[in-house]
Amino acid sequence: MRIKLSRTAVNRILFLICTLILMAGCYSFAVNYTKQQTVEAISAKVLRFHVIAKSDSENDQRRKLLVRDAVGEWMNLKLSNAKDKADCEKIIEENKDQIKALAEQVLAEDGEAETVQVRLADVEFPDKVYGDYEFPAGTYRALQIIIGEGEGHNWWCVLYPNLCFSAESYDVTGDGAKEELEQVLSPSEYKALLKEHKYKLEFKYLKF
Numbered sequence: 168m169r170i171k172l173s174r175t176a177v178n179r180i181l182f183l184i185c186t187l188i189l190m191a192g193c194y195s196f197a198v199n200y201t202k203q204q205t206v207e208a209i210s211a212k213v214l215r216f217h218v219i220a221k222s223d224s225e226n227d228q229r230r231k232l233l234v235r236d237a238v239g240e241w242m243n244l245k246l247s248n249a250k251d252k253a254d255c256e257k258i259i260e261e262n263k264d265q266i267k268a269l270a271e272q273v274l275a276e277d278g279e280a281e282t283v284q285v286r287l288a289d290v291e292f293p294d295k296v297y298g299d300y301e302f303p304a305g306t307y308r309a310l311q312i313i314i315g316e317g318e319g320h321n322w323w324c325v326l327y328p329n330l331c332f333s334a335e336s337y338d339v340t341g342d343g344a345k346e347e348l349e350q351v352l353s354p355s356e357y358k359a360l361l362k363e364h365k366y367k368l369e370f371k372y373l374k375f
Contacts, residue, residue, distance in 0.1 A: 205359045206305035212351050213302075214255050215309035216242075216326040217290055220319030221281060227319050230277055234312060235322055237273045238266055239331055242310070246327060251351075252308070255327045256287055259310055270312055284313040292323060297330050300348070300360040327351075 216239065220231035245262060249255045259266070263285050270283040290309040295302050302325070310326055324331035328347035348357055 205356065206303050208356050209302070209352065209360070210305055210307045212252055212356075213307065213325055214252050214327040215290065215292060215307045215323055216331060217288075217292075217309040217311040217321060217323045219311070219313045219317040219321040221315030221317065222319045224319075227314070230274055230281075231314060231319065231322060233273050233277060234270045234283070234314060238270055238312060239324075239326075241269055242266070242326060243329060243331075246329070249327060252327055256308070259287055266310075266312070270314070274314070281315050283315075284311075284317070286311050286313075295323065297325065300330070302360060 216235075218231055218235045218238075221227040242259075245258055246255050249258060267283050267285045270285070271281065274281045274283070288309060288311045289306050290311060292302070292304060292307050292309075294304045309323070328351045330347070348360065352360070
């Protein structure tokens with residue numbers, strides 16, 4: 168049996184569909200805009216750490232982690248009194264030769280010499296979870312170390328505030344992570360990094 172709708176009913180349905188499409192578009196725009204604003208605010212205050220392996224061979228990936236540990240521990244000490252991100256960048260610029268020498272020394276002592284590039288760069292990072300925190304994808308300033316041709320998988324973390332290294336060992340988000348982040352970020356920026364907050368936000372907007 169065919170149901171014949173009046174012109175008024177058809178117009179109401181079309182209006183409802185158009186309204187839902189418009190609402191979805193507005194929501195998508197608002198979410199993307201808010202996320203972009205959050206990324207820009209957070210990236211202005213943090214410094215990432217990025218190590219790229221020579222290749223994806225098992226040995227080159229292992230050697231990448233040797234460089235990560237050695238440079239990370241050394242930088243943890245160097246940056247212990249840094250006041251902010253700008254101070255960290257200044258310390259890194261002043262010590263780039265030492266960082267390069269340390270990384271190449273570690274690789275040579277492992278049995279094979281390799282050229283290493285060290286630079287401060289603007290790097291595109293994907294969404295990344297560190298313990299209870301999720302840093303949104305975006306462009307961040309980073310201490311970048313490239314081993315050899317730099318064609319292998321990379322490793323990244325947050326160098327300032329320190330979420331990577333505790334004492335003399337690699338340890339993502341140690342006990343002081345919360346305090347360090349709260350000192351650097353505003354309350355709203357800190358809250359935006361919490362995974363629990365992200366889930367609540369998603370459920371809030373999905374509620375009808």
